[in-house]
Amino acid sequence: MKKPTNAIDREIESSLSTGIRKRLLLHVCCGPCAAGVLPRVTPHFDVTLYFCNSNILPKDEFIRRLDALKLLLTHFTDVKLIVAEYNPQHFLQIVQGLESLPEGGARCAECFGMRLGETAEYLAAHGDEYDFFATTLTVSPHKDAAAVNAAGELAAENFGVKYLSSDFKKHDGYLTSIRLCKQYGIYRQTYCGCGFPSAARHDGDVSPPATQPRT
Numbered sequence: 001m002k003k004p005t006n007a008i009d010r011e012i013e014s015s016l017s018t019g020i021r022k023r024l025l026l027h028v029c030c031g032p033c034a035a036g037v038l039p040r041v042t043p044h045f046d047v048t049l050y051f052c053n054s055n056i057l058p059k060d061e062f063i064r065r066l067d068a069l070k071l072l073l074t075h076f077t078d079v080k081l082i083v084a085e086y087n088p089q090h091f092l093q094i095v096q097g098l099e100s101l102p103e104g105g106a107r108c109a110e111c112f113g114m115r116l117g118e119t120a121e122y123l124a125a126h127g128d129e130y131d132f133f134a135t136t137l138t139v140s141p142h143k144d145a146a147a148v149n150a151a152g153e154l155a156a157e158n159f160g161v162k163y164l165s166s167d168f169k170k171h172d173g174y175l176t177s178i179r180l181c182k183q184y185g186i187y188r189q190t191y192c193g194c195g196f197p198s199a200a201r202h203d204g205d206v207s208p209p210a211t212q213p214r215t
């Protein structure tokens with residue numbers, strides 16, 4: 001059998017062989033990505049979702065994505081949810097000067113670092129409640145799993161906690177996301193989170209730039 005190449009797959013194998021369920025703090029970006037990941041992890045871990053996304057603009061969209069996640073969780077009733085503070089000004093400070101870069105570049109690396117850093121910080125403060133953390137971000141075909149995992153590893157190192165690298169696109173993660181969103185009527189957003197790049201966006205224009213679901 002092929003050896004697992006990332007930490008989450010190794011922990012799943014370990015759970016299968018020992019029968020032990022460890023406690024996973026799972027950073028979650030939205031309902032659609034959670035839909036692609038929860039069927040993979042809930043059979044093996046006790047999962048708590050950490051919705052930590054000050055990058056989502058505007059606030060109405062943040063609330064809409066959170067509501068979509070809550071709707072999904074009516075189908076995963078053993079999964080707990082924690083909502084972190086929403087602080088878009090902090091995000092805008094972090095990405096200042098990087099707004100015009102295309103998605104996938106330095107702005108996104110900062111964004112991953114902010115969200116996974118806050119998740120690692122939360123884990124460090126509640127270390128007796130969880131064994132490690134991971135993120136749903138790697139299920140998206142728009143995200144480079146290596147860049148996400150690099151941010152997760154750095155955050156873990158900074159806060160002295162354990163991060164599980166992943167590529168949730170494997171095992172049909174993205175297809176599962178699309179299927180469950182359709183089945184449960186989960187809202188699929190049309191843009192990543194900040195809506196950059198767009199020359200006008202920084203002066204308060206945060207209207208969504210696209211019209212088709214992309215998660």
Ligand code: SF4
Nearest residue numbers: 055108111192193194
């Ligand atoms: S495009 Fe997405 S990942 Fe990149 S900075 Fe914006 S919200 Fe963050």
